[in-house]
Amino acid sequence: MAVSVEELYGNLWRTPQIGFEQQLSRSLAPRGSGLLKEMFRDTGVNANQTVLDIGCRDATHAISLAQTFGCRVIGIDPIAGHIDDAARNIAEAGLGECVTVKQGAVEALPLAEATIDRIWCRDVLNHVDLPVALAECRRVLRLGGQLVVFQTLATDLLEPQEA
Numbered sequence: 662m663a664v665s666v667e668e669l670y671g672n673l674w675r676t677p678q679i680g681f682e683q684q685l686s687r688s689l690a691p692r693g694s695g696l697l698k699e700m701f702r703d704t705g706v707n708a709n710q711t712v713l714d715i716g717c718r719d720a721t722h723a724i725s726l727a728q729t730f731g732c733r734v735i736g737i738d739p740i741a742g743h744i745d746d747a748a749r750n751i752a753e754a755g756l757g758e759c760v761t762v763k764q765g766a767v768e769a770l771p772l773a774e775a776t777i778d779r780i781w782c783r784d785v786l787n788h789v790d791l792p793v794a795l796a797e798c799r800r801v802l803r804l805g806g807q808l809v810v811f812q813t814l815a816t817d818l819l820e821p822q823e824a
Contacts, residue, residue: 710778716785720747
């Protein structure tokens, strides 16, 4: 039975579930959460660039990227409720001039060709049609642009050091 993204994520993240936060807080002691931002910095991101945050949810990362690097950030998410939450958080942060959000999916990005310098993609690619999504990322990236992907994996096939 197919489940839509809206059904899967629409209310789950917005409605408190008993034990849900505790499960999310459980850690297997991976590297620090700042690692991804350090890697992103190492791509040469700067204030003259436009960054795309794919699957932006409530814009937490989009806001942080704009504050840290001074770049313009466009957040994309397929869930209307996430876009509402993101818009509210952006307004509260006073970043409406440099952070915007649009409803859309990575398989059909609502952006023109070659308009993005960097893409931030965190825990999204396991939910999408990967070949189509990557082709869309390539389409919107400017020449020399970069895609930084962070994907959480949990499987017994990982070596202890990989986990």
